[in-house]
Amino acid sequence: MASVTQTVSMRRPRSQVSSVLRTIFGSQESVLLVVLVLLIAYVGHSNSGFLATRNMVNVFAGYAYIAIAALGMTMVIVTGNIDISVGSLMVTLSMLSGALVTYKGYPSWLPLDAIIGISWLLPIVIGALIGAIIGFFVTYLRIPAIVVTLGFLSILKGVLIMVSQGERITGMPTGYALAQRRPLQGLDFPIFEDFFRMLTMPVFFMVFLMIVVALWMRYSPTGRAMYAVGGNAEAARLSGISEHRIVMTAFILNGVFVGIAAVLNATQFSVIQVTLPPIELQIITATVVGGVSILGGTGTVVGAVLAAILLNTITKALVFLDISPFWTRAIQGLMILVTVLADLIRRQRQAE
Amino acid sequence: MRKFVVLTLVLSFILAPLAALPAVAQEEEKRWDGADDLPVNPLPCGDEPAPEPEPKEYDGGQPVNPPDLAGKEITLVDVPKLIGIGYFAATTKGQQEAAEELGNVKVTTDAPTEANIDEQITFIDNYITRGVDGILFAANDPVAITPVLKKALEQGIRVVGYDANSLPEGREWFVNQAEFNGIAKALLDSLAAEKGEDAKFGIVTSTFTTPNQARWIAEMWAYAKECHPDMVWLETLEAQEDYNLSFEQANTLIDKYGDELDGLFGMTSVATPAAADAVTQAGLCGEVAVVGLATPNAMKPFVNSGCVKSVVLWNPVDLGYAAVYVMRQVVDGNFKPGDTEVEAGRLGKLKVVNGSEVLLGPPFIYTAENINDFDF
Numbered sequence: 001m002a003s004v005t006q007t008v009s010m011r012r013p014r015s016q017v018s019s020v021l022r023t024i025f026g027s028q029e030s031v032l033l034v035v036l037v038l039l040i041a042y043v044g045h046s047n048s049g050f051l052a053t054r055n056m057v058n059v060f061a062g063y064a065y066i067a068i069a070a071l072g073m074t075m076v077i078v079t080g081n082i083d084i085s086v087g088s089l090m091v092t093l094s095m096l097s098g099a100l101v102t103y104k105g106y107p108s109w110l111p112l113d114a115i116i117g118i119s120w121l122l123p124i125v126i127g128a129l130i131g132a133i134i135g136f137f138v139t140y141l142r143i144p145a146i147v148v149t150l151g152f153l154s155i156l157k158g159v160l161i162m163v164s165q166g167e168r169i170t171g172m173p174t175g176y177a178l179a180q181r182r183p184l185q186g187l188d189f190p191i192f193e194d195f196f197r198m199l200t201m202p203v204f205f206m207v208f209l210m211i212v213v214a215l216w217m218r219y220s221p222t223g224r225a226m227y228a229v230g231g232n233a234e235a236a237r238l239s240g241i242s243e244h245r246i247v248m249t250a251f252i253l254n255g256v257f258v259g260i261a262a263v264l265n266a267t268q269f270s271v272i273q274v275t276l277p278p279i280e281l282q283i284i285t286a287t288v289v290g291g292v293s294i295l296g297g298t299g300t301v302v303g304a305v306l307a308a309i310l311l312n313t314i315t316k317a318l319v320f321l322d323i324s325p326f327w328t329r330a331i332q333g334l335m336i337l338v339t340v341l342a343d344l345i346r347r348q349r350q351a352e
Numbered sequence: 353m354r355k356f357v358v359l360t361l362v363l364s365f366i367l368a369p370l371a372a373l374p375a376v377a378q379e380e381e382k383r384w385d386g387a388d389d390l391p392v393n394p395l396p397c398g399d400e401p402a403p404e405p406e407p408k409e410y411d412g413g414q415p416v417n418p419p420d421l422a423g424k425e426i427t428l429v430d431v432p433k434l435i436g437i438g439y440f441a442a443t444t445k446g447q448q449e450a451a452e453e454l455g456n457v458k459v460t461t462d463a464p465t466e467a468n469i470d471e472q473i474t475f476i477d478n479y480i481t482r483g484v485d486g487i488l489f490a491a492n493d494p495v496a497i498t499p500v501l502k503k504a505l506e507q508g509i510r511v512v513g514y515d516a517n518s519l520p521e522g523r524e525w526f527v528n529q530a531e532f533n534g535i536a537k538a539l540l541d542s543l544a545a546e547k548g549e550d551a552k553f554g555i556v557t558s559t560f561t562t563p564n565q566a567r568w569i570a571e572m573w574a575y576a577k578e579c580h581p582d583m584v585w586l587e588t589l590e591a592q593e594d595y596n597l598s599f600e601q602a603n604t605l606i607d608k609y610g611d612e613l614d615g616l617f618g619m620t621s622v623a624t625p626a627a628a629d630a631v632t633q634a635g636l637c638g639e640v641a642v643v644g645l646a647t648p649n650a651m652k653p654f655v656n657s658g659c660v661k662s663v664v665l666w667n668p669v670d671l672g673y674a675a676v677y678v679m680r681q682v683v684d685g686n687f688k689p690g691d692t693e694v695e696a697g698r699l700g701k702l703k704v705v706n707g708s709e710v711l712l713g714p715p716f717i718y719t720a721e722n723i724n725d726f727d728f
Contacts (some may be wrong), residue, residue, distance in 0.1 A: 267552065
C-alpha cells in the first residue's frame with residue numbers, strides 16, 4: 001500500500017504535458033485513433049495515391065461489415081463469453097439473403113420492394129434466433145460458449161456446403177444492392193464534397209450503429225449490466241442482475257449484428273458465393289485489439305470499430321508501401337499480443 | 353585402404369551437390385511473384401501451331417481380356433465427382449450428344465450428390481458388380497480412386513477418365529481439358545486484344561504457392577517474355593479463395609496504380625468475378641479490363657453488362673463429348689497405346705500428350721455471344 005501512495009505522490013508534480021499524454025494513451029480507443037491517423041498520414045506521405053478519395057472510401061468501407069459484427073462480439077466478450085460461429089453464420093445469412101431475393105416462387109401480387117425488404121430483414125431475424133439458441137445453451141444448459149459455438153460453426157458450415165453445393169447466386173435486382181462502394185445517392189453536399197463522398201452505405205451503417213451501441217452500453221441499465229456480469233458475476237448477482245437474461249441479450253444482439261453485417265456483405269457484390277474465410281478470426285481480432293478484454297468486463301465498441309478500420313488500413317498500407325503482404329498476419333498477431341499484454345498489466349495495476 | 357574408401361565417400365557426399373550447383377544456378381531466374389520455379393513450356397505466339405509434343409511412352413493401364421465389342425452397342429456408366437451441379441450437368445450433356453451421334457453407345461451418369469471419394473468408390477464398385485462395358489470417371493482423389501479402377505480393368509472393363517485424373521495405371525486414357533501453357537496463352541492474348549501490347553496489369557491470385565495458380569503464372573511469365581514483351585507486370589496480390597478479400601485486393605490495385613492500370617487478371621474462379629465487381633463499382637469498365645479463369649454463371653452479370661469481354665476456361669460440354677468418343681474408339685480398336693492422335697467427331701483429331709492423355713485443345717473463351725448458352 002505504501003508503494004502505491006508513493007507513486008501517486010510522485011506523479012502529482014508532473015507537468016500538464018504528462019496529463020495530456022495520459023489522456024491520449026490512457027485508453028485503447030485513443031491509442032488506436034492516434035495510430036490510425038499517423039499511419040494514414042505516413043503512408044499518404046510516401047505514396048500520395050493512398051489519400052485519394054477512392055482509396056479512403058475503400059479503407060473505411062472495406063471492413064465495415066467486420067466492424068458491425070464486432071459490435072455484437074464486443075457485447076458477447078464483455079459478458080465473459082465468446083462466439084466463434086459468427087463467420088459461418090454470416091456467410092449462411094448472406095447466402096440466405098441472396099436466395100430470398102432471387103427466389104422465383106413469391107405470389108405475383110408481392111411487389112419487388114417487399115421482396116427486397118424481406119431479403120434484408122429476414123436474415124437479421126434468423127440471426128437473432130440463432131443467437132437466442134446459442135444463448136440458451138450457454139446460460140440455461142451451462143455449456144461453455146466456446147463449445148456451443150464450435151458446434152454451431154461445424155453445423156452451419158456443413159449445412160451451407162450441403163445446401164449451396166458450391167453454386168453462386170447472381171441476378172439480384174438493382175434495388176437490392178444496398179452496400180455497393182458508391183457514394184450515397186440523391187444527396188448534395190455544398191461543403192467538404194470529397195469527404196462526404198466517402199460516406200458509402202457500409203460506412204454510414206458502421207458509424208451510426210457504433211454511436212447507438214456505444215451510448216446504449218454506457219447508459220442503459222442492460223448495457224451497464226453486461227459490464228457488471230463480465231467484470232464480477234458474483235457481485236452482479238448479489239446486486240440483483242439476472243445473469244441469464246443479460247448473457248441471453250448479448251447473444252441475441254450479437255445475432256442481430258451478424259445479420260446486419262451479412263446483409264451488408266451480400267448486398268455489396270453482384271455475385272454471392274460461398275467462400276468460407278476465417279471471418280470469425282477477423283471479428284475477434286478487431287474486438288480484442290479494440291481493447292475489449294478477453295476476460296470480460298471492459299472495452300467499448302468504439303475501440304472495436306477503430307481496430308477493424310485499422311486492420312484494413314494496415315493490409316492496404318503494406319501494398320502501397322511495397323512491403324511483402326506476408327507481414328500482414330504477423331503484424332495482426334503482434335497487435336493482439338500487445339493489446340492483451342497491456343490489458344493484463346492494466347488489470348494488475350488495478351488489483352494492486 | 354579403409355581410410356581411402358571413407359575419404360572418397362565423404363568427399364563424394366560433399367562434392368555431389370556442388371556438381372549439381374551450376375545447373376541449378378543457370379536455371380534460377382527471377383520469375384514474377386506468384387509463379388513457381390518448375391520448368392516452363394510456352395506455346396508459340398499468335399496462331400502458330402503448337403509444336404509436336406515430346407513423345408512419351410504410353411503409361412496407362414490396360415484391361416485384362418476385354419470382350420471384342422468393335423462396332424457393337426456398348427453400355428457405359430459415367431461417375432463424375434458429384435451430380436447436381438451445373439458443371440457436371442454440362443459434361444453429361446456432351447456425353448449424351450456424343451452417344452446420340454454415334455448411335456451405338458448407351459451412357460448413364462450416376463454419382464454421389466457430394467464430392468466424396470468414399471461414396472464415389474462405392475458407386476464404381478457397384479457398377480463393376482452389375483457389369484458394364486466401360487466406365488467414365490472424374491476422380492475426387494487421384495490416388496484413392498485408382499485401386500477400384502484397376503479392379504475394373506482386371507475384369508475386362510474399359511476405363512477412360514476426364515476432368516480429374518487418377519494415377520495413370522488406373523485408366524487407359526485421360527481426357528485432359530487444358531494444359532497450363534494453353535491457359536496462359538489464352539489469358540495474355542485476350543488482354544492484348546482488349547488493351548493492346550503495352551498493357552499494364554495486376555494479378556489477383558489465391559496464394560503465391562497454390563500449385564495450379566503458380567503454374568499458370570509461371571507459364572504466363574514465360575509466354576509474355578516471348579510474345580508480349582512490352583506488357584508491364586505491375587503486381588501480384590494474394591486473396592486466398594475469398595470473395596471479400598479478392599474484391600478488396602482488386603480495389604487496392606485499382607487505387608494504387610490509378611490511371612496506369614489497364615488490366616486485372618483473376619487467377620481463380622473467385623478472384624475473377626470479385627475483380628470484375630470491383631472494376632464495375634469503381635465505374636472503370638472499359639478503362640480496366642478484367643480477364644481471368646472463371647465459370648460462366650459467376651461471370652454472366654459482368655459479361656452481359658459489357659464490363660468483361662473474355663472469360664477463359666474450357667468447354668465442359670466438349671469435354672464430356674470427347675470422353676465418350678475416346679471410349680468408342682478404344683473399344684473399336686481405332687485408338688491404341690502408342691497412337692499420337694484420336695478422331696473425336698465434331699472436335700476433329702485430338703492430340704495425345706504425356707503418354708496416355710488426350711488433350712481437349714486450346715481453352716474455350718466465353719464471350720457475350722456464347723456465355724448465356726452455359727449453365728454452370
